[in-house]
Amino acid sequence: MAEPNPMQTRFTRQFGVRLPIVQGAMSWASSGSALASAVSNAGGLGTVAAGPMREAAFAQALEEMRQQTNAPWAVNIPLYNPRAAAYLDLAHAARVPILIASQGGPAAHLARFHAIGTRWLHVVTTPAHARKAVDAGVDGLIAVGGEAGGHPAPSEVSTLVLTRALARQFDVPLIAAGGVADGFGIAALLALGADAVQLGTRFLATTQANVHADYKAAVVQAGIDATTLVGRGRLPIRQLRNAFSARYLAAEQAGEDGETLAQIFQSASLKQAALEGDVDAGKPEAGQSAGLIDSVLSVEALMQQLTRELAQARQRLIDA
Ligand SMILES: Cc1cc2nc3c(=O)[nH]c(=O)nc-3n(C[C@H](O)[C@H](O)[C@H](O)COP(=O)(O)O)c2cc1C
Structure with a gap:
């Protein structure tokens, strides 16, 4: 049994989600229905x-989501992806409740999705x-800050600063992402x-999560300085330091040209680690939040833990 909702926000009210917690889209890990549902x-x-x-x-995952949950759910479509147009058509046909778009402009697509709710x-x-x-x-x-896994802010501006800047500037539901692994981080943002935290x-x-056990174990073992940014100056990724990142960063340090760096960058993949x-x-x-994670949990246990910690963090502010 989940615990009582500790906090209503503009996000929970407007999107009908019980908790102000979003599971970030993760290629491979959430490319299917198991984690998301x-x-x-x-x-x-x-x-x-x-x-x-x-x-x-993708079409099958949409159908499974419909069967496996009555609660709101989302799909992430990177708009630069060569299959983006097909994904958008499938998401539209399935009338997905929430679409999370990354890497591209929304203007050309919004009207037809708003028309179906x-x-x-x-x-x-x-x-x-x-x-x-907006x-x-x-x-x-x-809002994704520089601490985040996957594609963080290329500017490396932290989630702490980016979230505050956007909260000051815009009056729309704001979900902050990057650097959070527990309810205390959620409370902070x-x-x-922020109206919710991803x-x-x-x-x-x-x-x-649909990734190999060795990948999960590496996350659990990681300290807070175990990640690095690979691909500065292009679309960088944040990943656990390893032989691949060492090779890329050494080439970068040695002043290798863009083509050589691109070749090294493309010589490895997330799929290799994930599958x-x-x-x-x-x-x-x-x-960087990998350094705050010390166990593999079921989603149900994790959500209960996050909810408890969020309540403790709120109480701490009141008692302080
Ligand atoms: C393994 C991995 C894959 C990711 N894949 C995607 C993706 O496909 N699309 C996307 O918008 N964000 C992706 N992200 C970013 C997450 O949705 C989220 O914004 C980020 O992980 C938040 O930072 P945190 O890892 O510190 O919690 C990915 C992150 C990770 C760790």
Whole structure:
């Protein structure tokens, strides 16, 4: 049994989600229905990551979500993806409750999704991106700071600063992401003005995440300085330090040209880490928050823990 809702926010009210907690889309880990439906059933917002999926598998995941949960759920579509148009058509046909778009402009797509009642959340990493998305009419922003796993803010501006800047500037539901692995971090970002908090890496270390056990174990073992940014100057990723990142960073340090760096960058993949468990030669994407994670939990146990910690953190502020 989930615990009573400790906090209503503009996000929980407007999106009908019981808790102000969002499971960040994670390619492979949430490219299917298992993780996302478990999160939505436990009171958070679960997100299916379309990114690496073939169209048929994506369509099947949408159908499974419909069958596995009555609570709101989301799909993430990276708009730069070559299959983005097909994903958008499938999401539209399935009338997904919430669409989370990343890496591209929303203006061309919003009207047809709003017409069927889909809410559109847009991932941003700068105030300028946020301004464009808000002007286009999105229903909320997901602000990703420099600590985040996956694609963090290329500017490396922290979640702490980005969240506060956007909360001051915009009057739309704001979901803050990056650097949070427990209820205390959630409380901190809610205090800054966020309406909900998105966690990625914490959900990697759950039984329902669709990644290899060795990847989960590497996240659990990681300290707070175990990650690094690979690909500065392009679309960087934050991942656990390993043989691949050492090779890339050495080449960068040696002043190798862009083509050589691009070749090294493309020589490894997240899939290698996620599906084969090759956490040394692949790209095991993870945020600094990996250093705050010390166990693999079921989604249900994790959501209860997050809820308890959030209540404790709020009480701490009152008692302090
Ligand atoms: C392994 C991994 C894969 C990710 N894949 C995606 C993705 O496909 N689309 C996306 O918008 N964000 C992706 N992200 C970012 C998360 O949705 C989230 O914003 C981020 O993990 C938050 O930072 P945290 O890891 O510190 O919680 C990914 C993150 C990780 C760790």
